[in-house]
Amino acid sequence: MVPEKQAVATLLMKLLPGDSKDLQQLREAAQTVHLPAGQMVFRRGDPCQGYLLMVAGCVRVQVVSESGRDVVLYRVNPGESCVITTSCLISHENYPAEGIIEEDATALVFSQPVFEQGLAVSEVFRRFVFSNQGRRLSDLILRIEDVIFERLDSRLAKLLIEYSKTQQSIINMTHQQLASELGTAREVVSRQLKVFEKKGWIVLGRGSVSQVNIEALRGV
Protein backbone atom coordinates (compact mmCIF):
# COMPACT_ATOMS: atom_id res chain seq x y z
CA MET A 1 0.00 0.00 0.00
CA VAL A 2 3.00 2.28 -0.03
CA PRO A 3 2.35 3.61 -3.55
CA GLU A 4 -1.16 4.65 -2.57
CA LYS A 5 0.10 6.40 0.52
CA GLN A 6 2.43 8.28 -1.76
CA ALA A 7 -0.40 9.23 -4.09
CA VAL A 8 -2.55 10.46 -1.21
CA ALA A 9 0.29 12.50 0.20
CA THR A 10 0.98 14.05 -3.18
CA LEU A 11 -2.65 14.95 -3.73
CA LEU A 12 -2.91 16.49 -0.30
CA MET A 13 0.17 18.58 -0.90
CA LYS A 14 -1.30 19.75 -4.16
CA LEU A 15 -4.74 20.63 -2.81
CA LEU A 16 -3.62 21.97 0.53
CA PRO A 17 -0.11 23.25 -0.06
CA GLY A 18 1.92 24.89 2.68
CA ASP A 19 4.55 24.21 5.30
CA SER A 20 2.81 25.56 8.38
CA LYS A 21 2.46 23.29 11.34
CA ASP A 22 -1.31 23.66 11.19
CA LEU A 23 -1.50 22.41 7.64
CA GLN A 24 0.84 19.55 8.32
CA GLN A 25 -1.29 18.45 11.24
CA LEU A 26 -4.41 18.75 9.14
CA ARG A 27 -2.96 16.62 6.37
CA GLU A 28 -1.89 14.01 8.85
CA ALA A 29 -5.29 13.89 10.51
CA ALA A 30 -7.00 12.71 7.34
CA GLN A 31 -8.11 9.07 7.37
CA THR A 32 -7.90 7.15 4.14
CA VAL A 33 -10.93 4.96 3.39
CA HIS A 34 -11.80 2.58 0.55
CA LEU A 35 -15.32 2.30 -0.73
CA PRO A 36 -16.59 -0.33 -3.16
CA ALA A 37 -18.82 0.61 -6.11
CA GLY A 38 -22.50 0.46 -5.26
CA GLN A 39 -22.08 1.30 -1.61
CA MET A 40 -24.26 4.05 -0.29
CA VAL A 41 -22.13 6.64 1.50
CA PHE A 42 -25.03 8.61 2.88
CA ARG A 43 -28.81 8.44 2.83
CA ARG A 44 -31.40 11.14 2.91
CA GLY A 45 -32.01 12.14 6.50
CA ASP A 46 -28.66 10.92 7.79
CA PRO A 47 -26.65 13.30 9.92
CA CYS A 48 -23.28 14.16 8.46
CA GLN A 49 -20.26 12.43 9.96
CA GLY A 50 -17.22 14.07 8.49
CA TYR A 51 -15.68 15.97 5.62
CA LEU A 52 -15.09 13.82 2.56
CA LEU A 53 -12.38 14.46 0.01
CA MET A 54 -12.23 12.15 -3.00
CA VAL A 55 -8.88 10.76 -4.02
CA ALA A 56 -9.95 8.25 -6.65
CA GLY A 57 -13.25 6.97 -8.01
CA CYS A 58 -16.51 8.81 -7.99
CA VAL A 59 -19.63 9.43 -5.91
CA ARG A 60 -23.02 10.03 -7.50
CA VAL A 61 -25.33 12.29 -5.53
CA GLN A 62 -29.02 11.98 -6.32
CA VAL A 63 -32.55 12.37 -5.04
CA VAL A 64 -35.17 9.67 -5.42
CA SER A 65 -38.93 10.18 -5.42
CA GLU A 66 -41.45 7.89 -3.78
CA SER A 67 -42.55 6.67 -7.18
CA GLY A 68 -39.00 5.51 -7.82
CA ARG A 69 -37.96 8.15 -10.30
CA ASP A 70 -34.57 9.66 -9.60
CA VAL A 71 -32.36 12.55 -10.65
CA VAL A 72 -28.62 12.80 -10.46
CA LEU A 73 -27.66 16.13 -8.92
CA TYR A 74 -23.92 15.94 -9.48
CA ARG A 75 -20.87 13.77 -9.07
CA VAL A 76 -17.89 14.16 -6.80
CA ASN A 77 -14.66 13.48 -8.63
CA PRO A 78 -11.06 13.08 -7.45
CA GLY A 79 -9.74 16.24 -5.83
CA GLU A 80 -13.25 17.45 -5.04
CA SER A 81 -15.45 17.41 -1.99
CA CYS A 82 -19.22 17.10 -1.73
CA VAL A 83 -21.20 20.35 -1.29
CA ILE A 84 -23.98 18.73 0.58
CA THR A 85 -21.64 17.07 3.00
CA THR A 86 -19.83 20.31 3.68
CA SER A 87 -23.02 22.27 4.18
CA CYS A 88 -24.55 19.68 6.43
CA LEU A 89 -21.39 19.40 8.44
CA ILE A 90 -21.31 23.09 9.08
CA SER A 91 -24.98 23.73 9.65
CA HIS A 92 -25.71 20.42 11.38
CA GLU A 93 -28.56 19.66 9.04
CA ASN A 94 -29.31 16.18 7.78
CA TYR A 95 -28.57 15.05 4.26
CA PRO A 96 -31.29 16.09 1.80
CA ALA A 97 -30.12 13.57 -0.81
CA GLU A 98 -28.23 10.32 -1.13
CA GLY A 99 -24.71 9.48 -2.26
CA ILE A 100 -23.65 6.27 -3.95
CA ILE A 101 -20.20 5.12 -4.94
CA GLU A 102 -20.21 4.78 -8.69
CA GLU A 103 -16.65 3.57 -9.18
CA ASP A 104 -14.52 1.92 -6.50
CA ALA A 105 -13.27 4.86 -4.53
CA THR A 106 -10.57 6.06 -2.22
CA ALA A 107 -11.36 9.05 -0.08
CA LEU A 108 -9.96 11.06 2.76
CA VAL A 109 -12.14 11.66 5.78
CA PHE A 110 -11.68 14.54 8.17
CA SER A 111 -13.68 14.12 11.36
CA GLN A 112 -15.97 16.93 12.40
CA PRO A 113 -13.55 18.36 15.01
CA VAL A 114 -10.57 18.12 12.67
CA PHE A 115 -12.60 19.84 9.97
CA GLU A 116 -13.67 22.68 12.22
CA GLN A 117 -10.16 23.09 13.54
CA GLY A 118 -8.90 23.19 9.97
CA LEU A 119 -11.35 25.93 9.03
CA ALA A 120 -10.30 27.89 12.08
CA VAL A 121 -6.57 27.79 11.59
CA SER A 122 -5.91 27.49 7.88
CA GLU A 123 -6.61 30.07 5.22
CA VAL A 124 -5.58 27.51 2.61
CA PHE A 125 -8.08 24.95 3.88
CA ARG A 126 -10.89 27.50 4.05
CA ARG A 127 -10.25 28.55 0.50
CA PHE A 128 -10.19 25.01 -0.68
CA VAL A 129 -13.40 24.05 1.08
CA PHE A 130 -15.39 27.06 0.05
CA SER A 131 -14.26 27.46 -3.50
CA ASN A 132 -15.50 23.93 -3.98
CA GLN A 133 -18.83 25.03 -2.56
CA GLY A 134 -19.20 27.97 -4.88
CA ARG A 135 -18.72 25.98 -8.03
CA ARG A 136 -21.16 23.32 -6.97
CA LEU A 137 -23.85 25.76 -6.08
CA SER A 138 -23.59 27.31 -9.51
CA ASP A 139 -23.86 23.83 -10.99
CA LEU A 140 -27.01 23.14 -9.04
CA ILE A 141 -28.60 26.34 -10.25
CA LEU A 142 -27.69 25.53 -13.82
CA ARG A 143 -29.32 22.17 -13.24
CA ILE A 144 -32.56 23.77 -12.12
CA GLU A 145 -32.55 26.03 -15.14
CA ASP A 146 -31.87 23.18 -17.46
CA VAL A 147 -34.67 21.04 -16.06
CA ILE A 148 -37.21 23.84 -16.12
CA PHE A 149 -36.44 25.68 -19.31
CA GLU A 150 -34.87 23.30 -21.76
CA ARG A 151 -36.67 20.83 -23.96
CA LEU A 152 -36.02 17.19 -23.51
CA ASP A 153 -34.58 16.55 -26.95
CA SER A 154 -31.92 19.19 -26.53
CA ARG A 155 -31.12 18.05 -23.00
CA LEU A 156 -30.69 14.48 -24.17
CA ALA A 157 -28.60 15.62 -27.12
CA LYS A 158 -26.37 17.65 -24.82
CA LEU A 159 -25.94 14.63 -22.54
CA LEU A 160 -24.98 12.35 -25.42
CA ILE A 161 -22.49 14.87 -26.72
CA GLU A 162 -20.93 15.20 -23.31
CA TYR A 163 -20.58 11.45 -22.83
CA SER A 164 -19.33 10.78 -26.30
CA LYS A 165 -16.49 13.17 -25.63
CA THR A 166 -15.25 11.51 -22.46
CA GLN A 167 -16.02 7.92 -23.30
CA GLN A 168 -14.66 6.87 -26.64
CA SER A 169 -16.93 5.98 -29.49
CA ILE A 170 -19.51 4.00 -27.52
CA ILE A 171 -21.57 5.09 -24.56
CA ASN A 172 -22.36 2.16 -22.30
CA MET A 173 -25.50 3.29 -20.54
CA THR A 174 -29.03 1.95 -20.38
CA HIS A 175 -31.98 4.16 -21.21
CA GLN A 176 -32.86 4.11 -17.55
CA GLN A 177 -29.48 5.52 -16.62
CA LEU A 178 -29.79 8.28 -19.18
CA ALA A 179 -33.28 9.04 -17.86
CA SER A 180 -31.92 9.39 -14.34
CA GLU A 181 -29.37 11.90 -15.50
CA LEU A 182 -32.16 13.99 -16.96
CA GLY A 183 -34.70 13.38 -14.23
CA THR A 184 -37.26 11.95 -16.62
CA ALA A 185 -38.82 8.56 -17.36
CA ARG A 186 -37.22 5.71 -19.22
CA GLU A 187 -39.88 5.52 -21.93
CA VAL A 188 -39.42 9.17 -22.76
CA VAL A 189 -35.72 8.65 -23.32
CA SER A 190 -36.31 5.48 -25.33
CA ARG A 191 -38.65 7.29 -27.68
CA GLN A 192 -36.37 10.25 -28.14
CA LEU A 193 -33.39 8.01 -28.79
CA LYS A 194 -35.43 6.24 -31.46
CA VAL A 195 -36.06 9.58 -33.10
CA PHE A 196 -32.34 10.33 -33.13
CA GLU A 197 -31.63 6.88 -34.49
CA LYS A 198 -34.15 7.26 -37.30
CA LYS A 199 -32.42 10.46 -38.30
CA GLY A 200 -29.18 8.49 -38.43
CA TRP A 201 -27.52 10.48 -35.68
CA ILE A 202 -26.85 7.57 -33.33
CA VAL A 203 -26.80 3.78 -33.36
CA LEU A 204 -28.62 1.98 -30.56
CA GLY A 205 -27.57 -1.28 -28.96
CA ARG A 206 -28.65 -3.07 -25.84
CA GLY A 207 -27.25 -0.91 -23.05
CA SER A 208 -25.32 1.29 -25.42
CA VAL A 209 -25.41 4.24 -27.77
CA SER A 210 -22.70 4.43 -30.38
CA GLN A 211 -21.57 6.34 -33.45
CA VAL A 212 -22.84 9.59 -32.02
CA ASN A 213 -22.98 12.30 -34.65
CA ILE A 214 -21.99 15.20 -32.45
CA GLU A 215 -22.42 17.84 -35.11
CA ALA A 216 -25.96 16.79 -35.90
CA LEU A 217 -26.95 16.62 -32.25
CA ARG A 218 -25.55 20.05 -31.59
CA GLY A 219 -28.23 21.42 -33.89
CA VAL A 220 -31.12 20.12 -31.76
Place this chain on the structure above:
Amino acid sequence: MVPEKQAVATLLMKLLPGDSKDLQQLREAAQTVHLPAGQMVFRRGDPCQGYLLMVAGCVRVQVVSESGRDVVLYRVNPGESCVITTSCLISHENYPAEGIIEEDATALVFSQPVFEQGLAVSEVFRRFVFSNQGRRLSDLILRIEDVIFERLDSRLAKLLIEYSKTQQSIINMTHQQLASELGTAREVVSRQLKVFEKKGWIVLGRGSVSQVNIEALRGV
Protein backbone atom coordinates in the same frame (compact mmCIF):
# COMPACT_ATOMS: atom_id res chain seq x y z
CA MET B 1 -31.97 57.85 11.80
CA VAL B 2 -30.79 57.04 15.27
CA PRO B 3 -33.49 54.42 15.88
CA GLU B 4 -32.40 52.52 12.79
CA LYS B 5 -28.79 52.58 13.92
CA GLN B 6 -30.01 51.10 17.17
CA ALA B 7 -31.94 48.39 15.35
CA VAL B 8 -28.94 47.50 13.21
CA ALA B 9 -26.67 47.35 16.23
CA THR B 10 -29.12 45.12 18.08
CA LEU B 11 -29.49 42.75 15.15
CA LEU B 12 -25.74 42.52 14.72
CA MET B 13 -25.29 41.74 18.39
CA LYS B 14 -27.90 39.04 18.10
CA LEU B 15 -26.51 37.41 14.94
CA LEU B 16 -22.85 37.84 15.75
CA PRO B 17 -22.68 37.90 19.53
CA GLY B 18 -19.41 38.26 21.41
CA ASP B 19 -17.11 40.75 23.05
CA SER B 20 -13.85 39.98 21.30
CA LYS B 21 -12.07 42.82 19.60
CA ASP B 22 -12.27 40.97 16.28
CA LEU B 23 -16.04 40.75 16.41
CA GLN B 24 -16.41 44.34 17.46
CA GLN B 25 -14.28 45.46 14.53
CA LEU B 26 -16.26 43.26 12.20
CA ARG B 27 -19.57 44.68 13.37
CA GLU B 28 -18.27 48.19 12.98
CA ALA B 29 -16.98 47.54 9.47
CA ALA B 30 -20.47 46.80 8.15
CA GLN B 31 -21.93 49.47 5.90
CA THR B 32 -25.66 50.07 6.08
CA VAL B 33 -27.38 50.51 2.72
CA HIS B 34 -30.97 51.22 1.69
CA LEU B 35 -32.45 49.64 -1.38
CA PRO B 36 -35.79 50.53 -2.95
CA ALA B 37 -38.25 47.86 -4.08
CA GLY B 38 -37.74 46.86 -7.67
CA GLN B 39 -34.02 47.54 -7.74
CA MET B 40 -31.83 44.79 -9.08
CA VAL B 41 -29.07 44.02 -6.60
CA PHE B 42 -27.17 41.70 -8.87
CA ARG B 43 -27.49 40.36 -12.39
CA ARG B 44 -26.48 37.08 -13.85
CA GLY B 45 -22.82 37.22 -14.82
CA ASP B 46 -21.94 40.00 -12.41
CA PRO B 47 -18.94 39.50 -10.19
CA CYS B 48 -19.76 39.58 -6.51
CA GLN B 49 -18.91 42.76 -4.64
CA GLY B 50 -19.44 42.01 -0.99
CA TYR B 51 -21.24 40.02 1.65
CA LEU B 52 -24.87 41.03 2.06
CA LEU B 53 -26.80 40.66 5.30
CA MET B 54 -30.47 41.66 5.26
CA VAL B 55 -31.76 43.81 8.07
CA ALA B 56 -35.22 44.62 6.75
CA GLY B 57 -37.18 43.96 3.57
CA CYS B 58 -36.62 41.11 1.20
CA VAL B 59 -34.65 40.07 -1.88
CA ARG B 60 -36.03 37.70 -4.47
CA VAL B 61 -33.45 35.53 -6.22
CA GLN B 62 -34.50 34.08 -9.55
CA VAL B 63 -33.34 32.82 -12.91
CA VAL B 64 -34.86 33.97 -16.17
CA SER B 65 -34.84 32.06 -19.42
CA GLU B 66 -34.32 33.61 -22.83
CA SER B 67 -37.98 33.06 -23.61
CA GLY B 68 -38.86 35.20 -20.61
CA ARG B 69 -40.07 32.50 -18.28
CA ASP B 70 -38.67 32.76 -14.79
CA VAL B 71 -38.39 30.80 -11.57
CA VAL B 72 -37.94 32.11 -8.09
CA LEU B 73 -35.16 30.18 -6.37
CA TYR B 74 -35.56 31.61 -2.88
CA ARG B 75 -35.90 34.80 -0.91
CA VAL B 76 -33.50 36.41 1.51
CA ASN B 77 -35.26 37.65 4.62
CA PRO B 78 -34.12 39.78 7.54
CA GLY B 79 -31.31 38.18 9.49
CA GLU B 80 -30.30 36.04 6.53
CA SER B 81 -27.65 36.26 3.86
CA CYS B 82 -27.73 35.14 0.26
CA VAL B 83 -26.17 31.74 -0.55
CA ILE B 84 -25.24 32.69 -4.02
CA THR B 85 -23.55 35.85 -2.93
CA THR B 86 -21.55 34.03 -0.31
CA SER B 87 -20.48 31.29 -2.65
CA CYS B 88 -19.51 33.67 -5.39
CA LEU B 89 -17.60 35.83 -3.00
CA ILE B 90 -15.57 32.90 -1.78
CA SER B 91 -14.97 31.14 -5.05
CA HIS B 92 -14.73 34.26 -7.20
CA GLU B 93 -17.33 33.02 -9.60
CA ASN B 94 -19.90 35.25 -11.22
CA TYR B 95 -23.54 35.28 -10.21
CA PRO B 96 -25.54 32.48 -11.87
CA ALA B 97 -28.87 34.20 -11.12
CA GLU B 98 -30.34 37.61 -10.42
CA GLY B 99 -31.52 39.31 -7.24
CA ILE B 100 -34.29 41.89 -7.03
CA ILE B 101 -35.47 43.88 -4.04
CA GLU B 102 -39.05 42.86 -3.42
CA GLU B 103 -39.78 45.12 -0.47
CA ASP B 104 -37.86 48.28 0.40
CA ALA B 105 -34.83 46.94 2.12
CA THR B 106 -32.07 47.78 4.54
CA ALA B 107 -28.97 45.64 4.41
CA LEU B 108 -25.48 45.45 5.79
CA VAL B 109 -22.60 45.15 3.39
CA PHE B 110 -19.24 43.69 4.30
CA SER B 111 -16.59 44.35 1.68
CA GLN B 112 -14.66 41.40 0.33
CA PRO B 113 -11.55 42.02 2.50
CA VAL B 114 -13.63 42.58 5.62
CA PHE B 115 -15.54 39.40 4.88
CA GLU B 116 -12.40 37.33 4.41
CA GLN B 117 -10.85 38.81 7.50
CA GLY B 118 -14.00 37.98 9.41
CA LEU B 119 -13.92 34.36 8.27
CA ALA B 120 -10.30 34.13 9.28
CA VAL B 121 -10.57 35.51 12.78
CA SER B 122 -14.04 34.75 14.04
CA GLU B 123 -15.50 31.37 14.81
CA VAL B 124 -18.85 33.07 15.41
CA PHE B 125 -18.85 34.70 12.00
CA ARG B 126 -17.83 31.50 10.26
CA ARG B 127 -20.65 29.63 11.93
CA PHE B 128 -23.13 32.29 11.01
CA VAL B 129 -22.07 32.43 7.39
CA PHE B 130 -21.96 28.73 6.80
CA SER B 131 -25.00 27.64 8.70
CA ASN B 132 -26.90 29.99 6.45
CA GLN B 133 -25.35 28.22 3.49
CA GLY B 134 -26.34 24.80 4.63
CA ARG B 135 -29.99 25.62 5.03
CA ARG B 136 -30.20 27.29 1.65
CA LEU B 137 -28.55 24.45 -0.13
CA SER B 138 -31.08 22.05 1.32
CA ASP B 139 -33.83 24.41 0.18
CA LEU B 140 -32.48 24.42 -3.34
CA ILE B 141 -32.40 20.67 -3.46
CA LEU B 142 -35.96 20.48 -2.20
CA ARG B 143 -36.84 22.91 -4.96
CA ILE B 144 -35.32 20.67 -7.60
CA GLU B 145 -37.21 17.70 -6.23
CA ASP B 146 -40.44 19.58 -6.16
CA VAL B 147 -40.10 20.80 -9.73
CA ILE B 148 -39.18 17.41 -11.09
CA PHE B 149 -41.35 15.01 -9.14
CA GLU B 150 -44.49 16.81 -8.04
CA ARG B 151 -47.54 17.44 -10.12
CA LEU B 152 -48.55 20.97 -10.87
CA ASP B 153 -51.91 20.87 -9.13
CA SER B 154 -50.37 19.80 -5.86
CA ARG B 155 -47.55 22.32 -6.18
CA LEU B 156 -50.01 25.11 -6.78
CA ALA B 157 -52.19 23.94 -3.92
CA LYS B 158 -49.19 23.89 -1.61
CA LEU B 159 -48.27 27.40 -2.67
CA LEU B 160 -51.78 28.72 -2.05
CA ILE B 161 -51.88 27.10 1.37
CA GLU B 162 -48.54 28.62 2.26
CA TYR B 163 -49.56 32.11 1.20
CA SER B 164 -52.97 31.98 2.77
CA LYS B 165 -51.30 31.27 6.07
CA THR B 166 -48.99 34.26 6.06
CA GLN B 167 -51.19 36.72 4.26
CA GLN B 168 -54.64 37.01 5.78
CA SER B 169 -57.70 35.86 3.92
CA ILE B 170 -56.76 37.22 0.51
CA ILE B 171 -53.69 36.52 -1.57
CA ASN B 172 -52.80 39.49 -3.71
CA MET B 173 -50.85 37.92 -6.53
CA THR B 174 -51.37 37.73 -10.26
CA HIS B 175 -51.40 34.41 -12.07
CA GLN B 176 -48.08 35.39 -13.60
CA GLN B 177 -46.53 35.83 -10.17
CA LEU B 178 -47.82 32.46 -9.04
CA ALA B 179 -46.46 30.92 -12.22
CA SER B 180 -43.01 32.38 -11.54
CA GLU B 181 -42.98 30.83 -8.11
CA LEU B 182 -43.63 27.46 -9.67
CA GLY B 183 -41.46 27.92 -12.73
CA THR B 184 -44.33 27.30 -15.11
CA ALA B 185 -46.40 29.31 -17.61
CA ARG B 186 -49.17 31.74 -16.73
CA GLU B 187 -51.84 29.91 -18.76
CA VAL B 188 -51.15 26.70 -16.92
CA VAL B 189 -51.71 28.40 -13.59
CA SER B 190 -54.83 30.18 -14.84
CA ARG B 191 -56.39 26.93 -15.93
CA GLN B 192 -55.54 25.12 -12.75
CA LEU B 193 -56.91 27.97 -10.65
CA LYS B 194 -60.13 27.76 -12.64
CA VAL B 195 -60.36 24.10 -11.76
CA PHE B 196 -59.94 24.89 -8.08
CA GLU B 197 -62.53 27.65 -8.36
CA LYS B 198 -65.05 25.36 -10.03
CA LYS B 199 -64.66 22.96 -7.15
CA GLY B 200 -65.42 25.86 -4.81
CA TRP B 201 -62.03 25.74 -3.12
CA ILE B 202 -61.01 29.32 -3.93
CA VAL B 203 -62.52 32.56 -5.19
CA LEU B 204 -60.71 34.35 -8.00
CA GLY B 205 -60.45 38.10 -8.47
CA ARG B 206 -58.32 40.25 -10.67
CA GLY B 207 -54.88 39.98 -9.09
CA SER B 208 -56.14 38.01 -6.15
CA VAL B 209 -57.12 34.64 -4.79
CA SER B 210 -59.37 34.63 -1.75
CA GLN B 211 -61.38 32.38 0.52
CA VAL B 212 -58.85 29.61 0.21
CA ASN B 213 -60.20 26.33 1.51
CA ILE B 214 -57.00 25.01 2.99
CA GLU B 215 -58.42 21.66 4.01
CA ALA B 216 -59.70 20.90 0.55
CA LEU B 217 -56.44 21.94 -1.10
CA ARG B 218 -54.44 19.77 1.24
CA GLY B 219 -56.10 16.77 -0.31
CA VAL B 220 -54.78 17.49 -3.82
Place this chain on the structure above:
DNA sequence: TGTTTTTGTGTGACATTATCACTGCAAACA
Protein backbone atom coordinates in the same frame (compact mmCIF):
# COMPACT_ATOMS: atom_id res chain seq x y z
C1' DT C 1 -65.27 63.28 -18.70
C1' DG C 2 -64.44 60.09 -22.35
C1' DT C 3 -60.66 57.72 -24.65
C1' DT C 4 -56.47 55.19 -25.04
C1' DT C 5 -53.19 52.09 -23.08
C1' DT C 6 -51.76 48.76 -20.05
C1' DT C 7 -52.36 44.77 -17.47
C1' DG C 8 -54.55 40.60 -16.11
C1' DT C 9 -57.28 36.85 -17.47
C1' DG C 10 -59.82 33.14 -20.47
C1' DT C 11 -59.52 29.83 -24.06
C1' DG C 12 -58.95 26.87 -28.25
C1' DA C 13 -55.66 24.28 -30.76
C1' DC C 14 -51.79 21.87 -30.78
C1' DA C 15 -46.95 20.11 -29.29
C1' DT C 16 -44.37 17.95 -25.82
C1' DT C 17 -43.73 15.15 -21.90
C1' DA C 18 -45.34 11.82 -18.31
C1' DT C 19 -47.65 7.71 -17.01
C1' DC C 20 -49.62 3.14 -17.45
C1' DA C 21 -49.87 -1.22 -19.21
C1' DC C 22 -48.34 -4.04 -21.81
C1' DT C 23 -45.04 -6.91 -25.38
C1' DG C 24 -40.94 -9.00 -27.01
C1' DC C 25 -36.03 -9.90 -26.82
C1' DA C 26 -31.62 -11.27 -25.18
C1' DA C 27 -28.45 -12.47 -21.71
C1' DA C 28 -27.76 -15.09 -17.52
C1' DC C 29 -28.57 -19.00 -15.08
C1' DA C 30 -30.31 -23.30 -12.99
Place this chain on the structure above:
DNA sequence: TGTTTGCAGTGATAATGTCACACAAAAACA
Protein backbone atom coordinates in the same frame (compact mmCIF):
# COMPACT_ATOMS: atom_id res chain seq x y z
C1' DT D 1 -33.12 -26.65 -21.92
C1' DG D 2 -36.41 -23.92 -20.00
C1' DT D 3 -36.74 -20.03 -16.81
C1' DT D 4 -35.80 -15.85 -14.81
C1' DT D 5 -34.27 -11.19 -15.18
C1' DG D 6 -33.19 -6.81 -17.10
C1' DC D 7 -33.68 -3.88 -21.09
C1' DA D 8 -36.09 -1.85 -24.83
C1' DG D 9 -40.36 -0.78 -27.85
C1' DT D 10 -45.04 0.90 -28.20
C1' DG D 11 -50.02 2.31 -27.96
C1' DA D 12 -53.26 4.85 -25.29
C1' DT D 13 -54.20 8.46 -22.44
C1' DA D 14 -53.36 12.24 -19.15
C1' DA D 15 -50.82 16.28 -17.80
C1' DT D 16 -48.13 20.34 -19.11
C1' DG D 17 -46.29 23.70 -22.15
C1' DT D 18 -46.74 26.84 -26.11
C1' DC D 19 -48.85 29.94 -29.30
C1' DA D 20 -52.17 33.08 -30.74
C1' DC D 21 -55.52 35.24 -29.84
C1' DA D 22 -60.10 37.72 -27.49
C1' DC D 23 -61.87 40.35 -23.86
C1' DA D 24 -62.49 43.14 -19.71
C1' DA D 25 -60.91 45.85 -15.75
C1' DA D 26 -57.89 49.33 -14.29
C1' DA D 27 -54.86 52.99 -15.00
C1' DA D 28 -53.21 56.79 -17.54
C1' DC D 29 -54.17 60.54 -20.11
C1' DA D 30 -56.28 64.24 -22.90
